[in-house]
Amino acid sequence: MTGNTISILEKLVAFDTTSDRSNLPLLDYVRDYLAGFGVASTLIHDETGEKANLVATIGPVGEGGIALSGHTDCVPVTGQPWESDPFTLTRKGDRLYGRGTCDMKGFDAAVLAAVPAMVAAELKTPIHIIFSYDEEIGCVGVRRAIAQLGQDLPMPLAVIVGEPTNMKVVDAHKGIADFETTVIGVEAHSSVLDTGANAILAALPLMLELIEIREQAKAIGDYTGRFDPPYSSIHIGKIKGGTASNIVPRECRFVWEVRAIPGFHARDVCDRLMGFAVREILPGLHAISEETDISTVQLVSAPALAPDPGSLAERIALRAAGLNETQTVSYMTEAGLFQRAGAPAIVCGPGSIAQAHKPNEFIEIAQLEACQAFLGKIIEIAREGA
Numbered sequence: 527m528t529g530n531t532i533s534i535l536e537k538l539v540a541f542d543t544t545s546d547r548s549n550l551p552l553l554d555y556v557r558d559y560l561a562g563f564g565v566a567s568t569l570i571h572d573e574t575g576e577k578a579n580l581v582a583t584i585g586p587v588g589e590g591g592i593a594l595s596g597h598t599d600c601v602p603v604t605g606q607p608w609e610s611d612p613f614t615l616t617r618k619g620d621r622l623y624g625r626g627t628c629d630m631k632g633f634d635a636a637v638l639a640a641v642p643a644m645v646a647a648e649l650k651t652p653i654h655i656i657f658s659y660d661e662e663i664g665c666v667g668v669r670r671a672i673a674q675l676g677q678d679l680p681m682p683l684a685v686i687v688g689e690p691t692n693m694k695v696v697d698a699h700k701g702i703a704d705f706e707t708t709v710i711g712v713e714a715h716s717s718v719l720d721t722g723a724n725a726i727l728a729a730l731p732l733m734l735e736l737i738e739i740r741e742q743a744k745a746i747g748d749y750t751g752r753f754d755p756p757y758s759s760i761h762i763g764k765i766k767g768g769t770a771s772n773i774v775p776r777e778c779r780f781v782w783e784v785r786a787i788p789g790f791h792a793r794d795v796c797d798r799l800m801g802f803a804v805r806e807i808l809p810g811l812h813a814i815s816e817e818t819d820i821s822t823v824q825l826v827s828a829p830a831l832a833p834d835p836g837s838l839a840e841r842i843a844l845r846a847a848g849l850n851e852t853q854t855v856s857y858m859t860e861a862g863l864f865q866r867a868g869a870p871a872i873v874c875g876p877g878s879i880a881q882a883h884k885p886n887e888f889i890e891i892a893q894l895e896a897c898q899a900f901l902g903k904i905i906e907i908a909r910e911g912a
Contacts, residue, residue, distance in 0.1 A: 633688030688875030722774030
């Protein structure tokens with residue numbers, strides 16, 4: 527099956543599905559491929575009609591089943607020093623290079639390569655394939671598919687999200703939330719700066735407050751003792767403000783992020799920051815002009831995956847992987863959304879997250895082989911009846 531997986535991966539990588547582009551050409555290929563084995567598929571489009579999730583079922587219709595979930599989008603290659611064409615699968619030794627090979631078209635290709643075996647297996651428990659869009663910009667697309675679970679689509683008994691874990695079974699990961707804080711001041715000539723309200727200077731103590739909250743989160747640590755880094759992290763990743771050195775800046779924006787262990791609420795950080803802003807910063811700004819302001823909006827949010835010991839998803843994945851224990855990761859996946867919707871979920875897929883999002887992204891052929899063996903066990907479990 528390895529040859530089939532590599533051949534399919536070559537086709538998937540050739541589709542530039544960077545998140546600012548449509549994934550429909552890739553899904554057209556997948557739909558035709560599935561139809562060749564008599565498998566029907568459904569598309570759940572976004573509001574523009576330019577992107578979609580794909581859902582397909584093999585086995586008994588209308589039952590819970592085991593869902594294999596992967597995203598089809600990838601991160602940009604712009605500005606990265608690739609040694610080969612990122613959208614042409616390139617083999618060097620035992621590695622396959624190309625954008626998305628690891629994150630996560632390798633898993634998608636392995637799932638598609640296993641379809642003939644699924645069709646031939648006379649499954650008692652159905653296997654659902656869910657391929658989503660726009661995971662890389664906040665798990666946007668899969669939410670439309672998840673909203674239909676238990677309604678137009680069956681609620682899975684177990685979901686396996688195939689993000690790269692080196693084929694280890696991950697039962698917990700951090701959540702993510704991105705915020706943008708905007709400070710509005712008053713412009714003035716820098717020679718009479720006291721007549722203005724400097725938005726950049728007003729933003730500085732807000733960022734320092736976030737650093738203070740971060741240090742407190744580090745001190746609280748990780749009650750589970752499983753995450754690395756062992757605390758909920760807070761990070762300021764982008765700042766923009768001002769127009770010229772001789773103009774008191776009217777506006778300053780900064781984007782910040784929370785990666786929270788289960789039970790830590792990013793919204794609490796936002797509330798604390800805005801409370802500080804109202805008490806400590808806004809009065810000084812308002813003394814200059816009532817038109818000054820500080821606001822924060824949430825840009826992205828995806829929940830953590832909480833440990834669910836003994837869940838069907840965990841039992842199936844451990845059995846299929848031949849493992850006895852689970853692990854945690856600090857990156858975010860779609861698994862937390864499935865769990866929140868009522869579907870037990872774990873993360874298990876080929877490749878290492880250390881290769882994701884980087885130039886010369888690659889996946890080892892041995893990892894694809896391990897994923898194929900894993901999927902073979904999933905088919906056996908579904909044949910027996912999960």
